[in-house]
Amino acid sequence: MDIPETVTVVWKLKETMDAHGVTRYAVQKEAKIAMNTLRGMYDGTTRRPDLDVLGSIIGALRRMTGQPITLTDVLTLEIGE
Numbered sequence: 001m002d003i004p005e006t007v008t009v010v011w012k013l014k015e016t017m018d019a020h021g022v023t024r025y026a027v028q029k030e031a032k033i034a035m036n037t038l039r040g041m042y043d044g045t046t047r048r049p050d051l052d053v054l055g056s057i058i059g060a061l062r063r064m065t066g067q068p069i070t071l072t073d074v075l076t077l078e079i080g081e
Contacts, residue, residue, distance in 0.1 A: 006080035011044035013057070016073045020065045030060035041074075049075075 017027065028038045033053055040046035041057070054074065061069040 002081075008078045008080070010076050010078050011041060011046070011074070012072075012076050013041050013074045014044070016061065016069065017042065020061070020067065022061065022064055026064065027057060027060050030064055031056040033057070 017024070024035070024038055024042055028035050031038070031053075033056055037046075037050075037053060038057070041049060041053075054071070058069055058071065058074060061067075061073070
């Protein structure tokens with residue numbers, strides 16, 4: 001069995017929010033977090049996310065969309081060879 005050489009965590013927040021028609025402003029208000037914090041996650045530039053903030057965003061998205069949004073809707077793994 002070959003072990004992949006690289007595993008990268010990639011943000012999917014933008015795709016999830018866009019798919020549900022949810023704006024950054026609405027999520028920021030519902031999650032009660034700073035816009036700059038949300039913007040970094042949305043743009044995929046945040047490298048060390050705070051778990052409490054992630055929980056707030058996921059909770060906000062669940063309430064706003066009525067869907068069972070989970071961590072895998074916000075972050076994913078890309079496995080390279």
